[in-house]
Amino acid sequence: MATIDLNSDLGESFGPWQMGNDAALLKIVSSANIACGFHAGDPAGILKTLHAARACGVIVGAHVGYRDLVGFGRRNMDPTSAELIADTIYQIGALQALAAAAGTSVRYVKPHGALYNTIAHDARQASDVINAIQQLDKRLAVVALSGSQFVEQARSAGLKVICEAFADRAYNRDGSLVSRRQPGAVIHDSREVCARMLRLVQEGRVTAIDGTDIAIEAQSICVHGDSPDAVAIARSLREAFSTQAIEIRSFASEGEDDA
Template sequence: MTCIDLNSDLGESFGPWPMGDDVSMLPIVTSANIACGFHAGDPAGILAVLHEAARLGVSVGAHVGYRDLVGFGRRNMDPSSQELIGDTIYQIGALQGLARAAGTTVRYVKPHGALYNAIAQDAHQADDVIAAIKAVDPALALMALSGAPIVQQARSAGLTVVCPAFADRAYNADGSLVSRRLPGSVIHDPEQVASRMLRLVKEGRFTAIDGTEIELEAQSICVHGDTPTGVSIARSVRDALVQEGVELKSFTHG
C-alpha cells in the first residue's frame, strides 16, 4: 500500500472526567471516530473536538455504541431491532448536527466496543446497524472488522466498507480481536506497534498472539486514544509509515 488512513476514537471525555488526549491526537490522525454520547462523550466536549477536527482537516466519523455509559459501551447487549436502529440513527443524527455547527461533515460510521464486535458475527444486529445507516445517508461508509461476515453483508447492502487494523490490539489466529479480559490484549510498546503496522502496510500481514502469521485487509489503522500510551503509539506509527514513504490520507478523500 502506498497510502493508508490513520484513525482514533476521540471525544470520549465526560464532563470533568477526561478520557485520552484529543488535542495531541488530532494533529497525528487523518480520521477521527467521535463519540456520540451513548458510550461516552458530552455535547460540549464533542463539539470542541469537532471544531478542532474541522480546523485541522481531519475527517469525522460517528462512533456509535450501545446505550452504556457505565460500561463504556464494552458490555454485551441484546437490544431489539427497533431499539438498535433507533439508537444508531439518533447517535448519527446528533453528531451530524454538532458537526454542521462546527463546520464539518460526518462521513462514516464506526461502531464502538461491544457493538463493533457483535455486528462482526451477529447478522441480525448487523442488519439493524446497516438499516440505520442507510436510513440516514447511504453514502456514509461503515468501518467493520476485517474478514468478518459483516464486511460482505454491508457491501451486499450497498454500503462502502472500510476495514481497520487495530494497531495496539492483539489478534487471534482467526483474525478476531483478543478479549480485553485476557493478558496481552492491548499492546503498549510504541516501537512494537509501529513495527507490526509497518509490516502490515508493506506485506499485508502480521503475527497473531499465538505466533500464527495472519493476513488482514486494511484500509485504515486504528490507535486507541483512551490508553496512557495512545498518543505516543499514534506518533510512532505515523513516523514509521512516513519514513517508509507511505502517504497518510483519510479514506474519505478518495
C-alpha cells in the same frame, strides 16, 4: 506511494472526567471517530472536538455504540431491532447536527466496543446497523473489523466498507481481536506496534497471539484514544510510515460525494 488511513476514537471525555488527548491526536491522525453520547462524551465536549477536527483538517465519523455510559460501551447487550436501529440513527443524527454547527460533516460510521465486536458475527444486529445507516444516508461509509462477516454483509447491502486493523490490539488466529480480559490483548510497546503495522501495510499480514501468521485487509488503522500510550504510539506510527514513504491519508476527503 503507499497510503493508509490512521484513525482514533475521540470526543470521549464526560464533564470533568477527561479521556485521552484529543488535541494532540488530531495533529497526527487523518480520521476521527467521534463519540455520540451513548458510550461516552457530552455535547459540549463533542462539539469542542469537532471544531478541533475541522481546524486540523481531519475527517469525522460517528462512533456509535450501545447505550452504556457506565460500561463505556464495552458490555454485551441484546437490544431489539427497533431499539438498535433507532439508537444508531439517533446517534448519527446528533453528531451530524453538532458537526454542522462546527462547520464540518459526518463522512462515515464506526461502531464502538461491544457493538463493533458483536456485529462482526451477529447477522441480526449487523443488519440493524446497516438498516439504520441506509435509512439516514446511504453515502456514509462504514468502518468494520477486517475479515468479519459484517464486511461482506455491509458490502452486499451496497454500503462502502472500510476494513480496519488495530495498531495496539492483539489478534487471534481467526482474525478476531483478543479479548481485553486476556493478558497481552493490548500492546503498549510502540516499537512492536510500529513493526507490526509496517508489515501490515507492506505485506498485508500480522502475527497472531499464538504465533500464527495471518492475512489482514486494511484501509485504516486504529489507535485507541483512551489508551495512556495513544499519543506516543500514534506519533511513532506516523514517523515510521514517513521513513518508509507511506502516506497517512483519510479514506474520505471533503471533496468526495460517495463517502
